[in-house]
Amino acid sequence: MTENIRKMPVTPHKAMVLAAGLGVRMRPLTNTMPKPLVSVAGQPLLDHVLDKLAGAGVSEAVVNVHYLPDQIIEHVKTRSRPRVIISDERDQVLGTGGAVVKALPLLGDAPFYHLNADTMWIDGVRSNLARLAETFDPARMDILLLMAPTASSIGYGGRGDYSMLPDGALRKRREHQVVPFVYAGAAIMSPALFADAPAGEFSLTKMFDRANEQERLFGLRLDGVWMHVGTPDAIQAAEEAYLESVA
Ligand SMILES: O=c1ccn([C@@H]2O[C@H](COP(=O)(O)OP(=O)(O)O)[C@@H](O)[C@H]2O)c(=O)[nH]1
Numbered sequence: 001m002t003e004n005i006r007k008m009p010v011t012p013h014k015a016m017v018l019a020a021g022l023g024v025r026m027r028p029l030t031n032t033m034p035k036p037l038v039s040v041a042g043q044p045l046l047d048h049v050l051d052k053l054a055g056a057g058v059s060e061a062v063v064n065v066h067y068l069p070d071q072i073i074e075h076v077k078t079r080s081r082p083r084v085i086i087s088d089e090r091d092q093v094l095g096t097g098g099a100v101v102k103a104l105p106l107l108g109d110a111p112f113y114h115l116n117a118d119t120m121w122i123d124g125v126r127s128n129l130a131r132l133a134e135t136f137d138p139a140r141m142d143i144l145l146l147m148a149p150t151a152s153s154i155g156y157g158g159r160g161d162y163s164m165l166p167d168g169a170l171r172k173r174r175e176h177q178v179v180p181f182v183y184a185g186a187a188i189m190s191p192a193l194f195a196d197a198p199a200g201e202f203s204l205t206k207m208f209d210r211a212n213e214q215e216r217l218f219g220l221r222l223d224g225v226w227m228h229v230g231t232p233d234a235i236q237a238a239e240e241a242y243l244e245s246v247a
Pocket residue numbers: 018019020021022023024025035064093094095096099116117118
C-alpha cells in the first residue's frame with residue numbers, strides 16, 4: 001500500500017509477544033522446550049523477535065506463557081531490552097485472542113505491536129516493524145498485518161490467507177481459493193478493538209474478521225524474506241536463508 005500518505009503516524013512503544021503455544025508441530029524438539037526457545041541461526045526464535053522489537057524502539061514487551069512457562073521466564077531474565085513483562089497463563093490457555101484480552105491492562109491505550117514468538121523474517125532495505133508503524137493509520141485501521149508473499153517465502157506450502165487491494169485492504173481467502181499473501185505473524189493493533197471481545201479462550205482471527213467486517217483490516221507487504229519455521233525440518237532452510245543474508 002502507499003506508504004507516503006500518512007495522517008497520524010504512530011510509533012508503538014509496547015508489544016505483545018505470543019509465546020504460550022504447545023508447539024505441537026515442532027515436536028519432538030518441543031517435548032522438553034517451548035517453541036519460542038528453539039534455536040534458529042544461533043539464537044532462540046524469541047530473541048530474534050525481541051531484538052527486532054528493541055530495534056524498532058519498543059521499550060516494553062508483554063510475553064504470555066503457558067507451556068513450560070518457567071523456561072521462558074528464566075530465559076528473558078538474560079536480556080535487557082525491551083523490558084519483558086510476563087503474562088502468566090499457566091493455569092489456563094487462552095488462545096491467541098484471549099491472550100491479548102488478558103494482557104490489555106499491561107498494554108495501555110495506544111496501538112501496540114503484536115508478534116508471534118515463532119515468526120522469523122529477514123528485513124529488506126528497511127525495517128518491516130518501522131514500515132508498519134509508518135503505515136498504521138488509526139483513523140482508518142484497527143489492525144495492520146504484515147503480509148508475506150507466499151511465492152517468495154521459505155518453508156511455506158499453504159494456500160495463503162488474504163489477497164490485498166492496492167490501498168492495502170485485505171480480502172480473506174475463500175475455501176478452495178489460493179491467494180498471494182500469508183500473515184507473517186507481526187502486526188499493529190488498536191486496543192479499542194478488544195473492548196467487547198469474548199471472554200476466555202478464542203482465536204485472534206475472530207478479531208481479524210471483525211476488523212474486516214468494519215473495513216478496518218489492512219495489510220502491508222513484507223519487504224524482505226519471510227521464513228515459516230513450523231516443523232523441525234523447516235529449521236535448516238530458515239538457517240541457510242538467514243545466514244546467507246548476513247554473510
Ligand atoms: O493459546 C495459544 C496458542 C498459541 N500461542 C502462540 O501463538 C503463536 C502462534 O501459534 P501456533 O498455532 O503456532 O501455536 P503452537 O504451534 O506454538 O502451539 C505462537 O507463538 C504460540 O506460542 C499462544 O500464545 N497461545
